[in-house]
Amino acid sequence: MLKYVIFDFDGTIADSRVVFVSAWNEIAEKYHFKKMKLAELENMKKLTIRERCKMLDFPMYKIPIFIPQLYKLYRQSINDLLLYDGMKDVLNELNKKGYKTAIISSNSEENIKLFLRRNSIENVTDILCSSHIFGKDKLLSKFLKQKQLDTTEVIYVGDEQRDIIACKKAGIKIIWVTWGYDSIEVVQSEEPDYKASLPGEIMQLI
Structure with missing residues (x-):
């Protein structure tokens, strides 16, 4: 049951699309990864996480390192998060x-x-x-x-x-x-x- x-x-x-893109682009700017546009997310839905990392010039093994920083930036824009x-x-x-x-x-x-x-x-x-x-x-x-x-x-x-x-x-x-x-x-x-x-x-x- x-x-x-x-x-x-x-x-x-x-x-969280708008918030995520904003947070990611701040990280990308600081560490010289590729930025993303909100309009690109629809096509990115068809990619695996590995393929997305490659598209953004982001080493996949660094995900655990950057996740805390990403969600800290995410929190700063949390009022833009939609239900x-x-x-x-x-x-x-x-x-x-x-x-x-x-x-x-x-x-x-x-x-x-x-x-x-x-x-x-x-x-x-x-x-x-x-x-x-x-x-x-x-x-x-x-x-x-x-x-x-x-x-x-x-x-x-x-x-x-x-x-x-x-x-x-x-x-x-x-x-x-x-x-x-x-x-x-x-x-x-x-x-x-x-x-x-x-x-x-x-x-x-x-």
Whole structure:
């Protein structure tokens, strides 16, 4: 029986495209990487993380080094962060139906809490974060252990290929959402369990 619905943050609940591009371009300016334009993100959705790093002249092995700096700059523009239309309704509806909701993200807990407060979202019970963008399966397993949950008692909602890979490693089913950072071309080989093209479809799948 399902008890928890766990959400990714960026690209799933929060539309962070403008904030992310702004933060990245500050880093690119300082360290001489390639800047990006907001209009380029749609095409970048079709690229893997490795391909995006190559496009931006950014060594992939440096991701863990720059993630804290990126999210610090991100926090400075957090007022520009948008809530995807319909996602607050989904969170409220899940709460009404008795499901608990959590967020597991590679963003910072401080950024997420600021965003939730600003949007008057009060029904997210747990937030787990890690700066290791490929270590989400460990966070999922940690969450299950802490809450004494079986893998069948949770489902994850996320937008990226790495979310699907992490869920498969942790033995958790995932709803992949189409409005985030990865396109179908990137994720289809990982075969997500479910697909939602609109926030309202999440409720139909649960």
